[in-house]
Amino acid sequence: MPLTKAEITRLRSLQEKKHREALGLFVVEGEKVVGELLAAGFPFVEIYATDAWSGRVSRPDEPRLTGDGSPYPQTTAISAAEMARVSHYPNPASVLAVGQIARRPLPAGTLDHGLTLALDGIQDPGNVGTLLRIADWFAFDRVVLSPDCADLFSQKVINASMGSFARVAVHTAPLADVLAGCTAPVLGCDLQGDDVHALPVLRDAIVVIGSEGRGLSAAVAARLTRRVTIPRHGGAESLNAAVAAAIVCDNLRRAQK
Amino acid sequence: MPLTKAEITRLRSLQEKKHREALGLFVVEGEKVVGELLAAGFPFVEIYATDAWSGRVSRPDEPRLTGDGSPYPQTTAISAAEMARVSHYPNPASVLAVGQIARRPLPAGTLDHGLTLALDGIQDPGNVGTLLRIADWFAFDRVVLSPDCADLFSQKVINASMGSFARVAVHTAPLADVLAGCTAPVLGCDLQGDDVHALPVLRDAIVVIGSEGRGLSAAVAARLTRRVTIPRHGGAESLNAAVAAAIVCDNLRRAQK
Secondary structure, eight states: OOOHHHHHHHHHTTSSSSHHHHHEEEEESSSHHHHHHHHOOOOOOEEEEEEEESSSSSSTOOOOBOTOOBBBOOEEEHHHHHHHHHSSSOOOEEEEEEEOOOOOOOOOTGGSSSSEEEEESOOOOOHHHHHHHHHTTTOSSEEEETTOOOOOOOOHHHHTTTTTGGSSSSOOOOOHHHHHHHOOOEEEEEEEEEGGGGGGOOEEEEEEEEEETTOOHHHHHHOOOEEOOOOOOOOOOOOOOHHHHHHHHHHHHHOOO | OOOOHHHHHHHHHSSSSSHHHTTTTEEEHHHHHHHHHHHHHHHEEEEOOOTTTTTOOOOTTOOOOOTTTBOOOEEEOHHHHHHHHHHHHSOOEEEEEEEEOOOOOTTTTTGGGGGEEEEEEHHHHHHHHHHOOOHHHHTTSEEEEEETTTOHHHHHHHHHHHTGGTTEEEEEEOOHHHTTTSSEEEEEEEEEEEEEOOOOOOOOEEEOOOOBTSSSOHHHHOSSSEEEEEOOOOOOOOOHHHHHHHHHHHHHHHHHH
């Protein structure tokens, strides 16, 4: 049964944040990203695929299995022409999947335990995705995004996370406010801080990363309890946000050994 | 005097690698990138600017000074309409500069001394630029690009390097061949290598970084003398190339302290 015009309009509309927010749904397209999220057990609510999908949808009513053994949501077989109409890309992929937007609550005291990566106004979606991947690699307990970060549910963020989108607990919250009452140390990078190579053992910590262009906002910078510096040897004025975050995370984990 | 049609055609043609190679010239556009390279003392051979340039070109024959005190090349004042014709962008910048493509020779034995970052098939220009910035931050002596890396003289690479393009010595060479006779240790990232936190003091070393999608080419992987692993704690399968390189560089420098 072909997709109705209304269904095509709805799927296309999810390319825009305002429609994602209104419907509480997001969409990702592409064999690689859909495959990564399925492998991580992400509970998509709809999957649309052509015959070219490597998961080969021969019968739309045939359940498929996700990485954790639970069945895929019912997969709808569509034609290449239909995919072209719902696709985000000039060259449509063979699969497109819809997920629910879940907003995780952040009860007071949450950030006092374990390791948190907090992103303050990171607007480049590729950087946000790369930072999720770093949080995942270093097994941080959570990521907190300030409301002005790139939209977590945009395809570019999810693509760049290489599947980590499905594995990392992500919250969105006004950063300066949630950092206000924290007892865990709040670390930020600075050119005049303590040497990151001399970090003590920190089981609980919040690592705050500012935007590439503007650095930390004043309100968030005021919440830092420990400024750390990555030793510089040459002429570059700074490192990019994801690179700096990764070096701090590696040194935090190294100190814990 | 307005730009001739031939001059406009020549400047526009430099957006393509084949024309850059034919003319031995490259072009960058934008106040930020031109400003960064001028501040680093890069010897541009031509600069075209409108009245809107913060360097305000009032008289085209007035020499300007670069960061190191040497005069800017003669700056040509052009109209906004002319800039729109030579620009790479839908929204033309106020300045565009032309530099000479310099190919640095790489005499045998060069890589045996000091620290080298070697990029094997990194095709994303943003990643190549970010890696130049990392090499600059950690004061590596040089970067070697395999011939299939993104073109060093493309605007995207130079932009992403944030000025490091002008400070880092970059060579292009067939990597497996130049690594063949090296006496310095050749380090590469691997999931089953030695812990990067246990690196010995290495004054001379070559850090090889493979492409995000394909990793190291077989010929280059065969030249590694030390495989290193960044300890993983969580679920991500890998880190991106620039992030992994930065962590290895930080640990190399930390071991030297």
